[in-house]
Amino acid sequence: MSGSQDNSVGIVKPQRFDHRDTFALQSGQTLQGFSLVYETYGALNENKDNAVLICHALSGNHHAAGWHSAADRKPGWWDQCIGPGKAIDTNLFFVVSLNNLGGCDGSTGPNSIDPATGEAFGSAFPTVTVSDWVKSQALLADYVGIQRFAAVIGGSLGGMQALQWAIDYPNRLYAAVVIASAANLTAQNIAFNELARQAILTDENFRKGDYYADASTPSHGLMLARMIGHVTYLSDNGMDNRFGRDLRSGDLAVGENVQFEVESYLNYQGRAFTEKFDANTYLLMTRALDYFDPARTSNNNLSQALADVTAKFMIVSFTSDWRFSTQRSTEIVDALIASNKDVVSAVIESEHGHDSFLLPLPRYIETLKTYLQCLHQAHCTSDSLAAEA
DSSP: OOSOOTTSOOBOOOEEEEEEEEEEOTTSOEEEEEEEEEEEESOOOTTSOOEEEEEOOTTOOSOOSSBSSTTOSSOOTTTTTEETTSSEETTTOEEEEEOOTTOSSSSSSTTSEETTTTEEOGGGSOOOOHHHHHHHHHHHHHHHTOSSBSEEEEETHHHHHHHHHHHHOGGGBSEEEEESOOSSOOHHHHHHHHHHHHHHHTSTTOGGGOOTTSSOOOHHHHHHHHHHHHHHHSOHHHHHHHTTTOEEEEETTTTEEEEEHHHHHHHHHHHHHHTTOOHHHHHHHHHHHHHOOTTTTTTTOHHHHTTTOOSEEEEEEETTOSSSOHHHHHHHHHHHHHTTOOEEEEEEOOSSGGGGGGSOOHHHHHHHHHHHHHHHHHHSSHHHHHHHO
């Protein structure tokens, strides 16, 4: 554990929620119960109105802040935003962060044991959608004792969950914070996801998803999938400024043993990813991304899909994010305005592409912090509760 811990949530311990009843999925399939692993930071106040739900993106998990032990080399994936005095201030908020259903970090997923067979689900694990995640998260909220979240917050795929929360459970959140996200994927985005999936599906060790009993796993395919995805999370200028045409090794003049720095970086990121993630979960998560489209059942009219929403919204995007561009965030803002909803938006200058939402960019952090402080003052006080009553 390195660095100053003055504004850290410190050592945290994952917890487990076991839902033992049958769980019906949007696909029509069912799970005979499920488990979700989650962490909490801060304290739930007496009125239980200061809870914030963090929804993770494709490769995220429940460990959003703090450390699991003093030996940890890195804190949780959003530690720069969650903690005492940070943007998501744990002096003010009780923060809940979970590993989604279908994940590979302890929640029930393809690598979990199917009670019907005694073996890993593998290819038998059902399709899971964003709506399914939100439904399971609402059950977790019931378990923790939270009737209404002060805010549901997420970036990328997490932002889609925040949007779905506002649609599916309008009375169970005060605000939705949607960061670097969209109301559905473009054809280009779906295409990139399919390229990544094909890298996994064509790995000879994939074995149609039933590889858990074998010594070999589809690590090469998963590495390629991550490399493809990672390129799309960065921007052209950001990559050029960071790597340029710098060589890691070899002689470019004669074309011998040449490896560019960017190649070395992508190979390292891909290999590291295979050590902590599951190929079946990657397939499941990217398909959930592709299928998300709340306007589809409302005549492809997003404003109509948002008609019953009561939550306030904050929409954040980044100038160099071409995978989830500012235009896609503007579509959500416009639909909310057309539905006469309460919405603020911010466009943050950044050269770091889609990954910007994970970085401690000063204007981004201050914008998020200011919004959440105002939200706390408006919602999480006795005076505001009395006024609402």
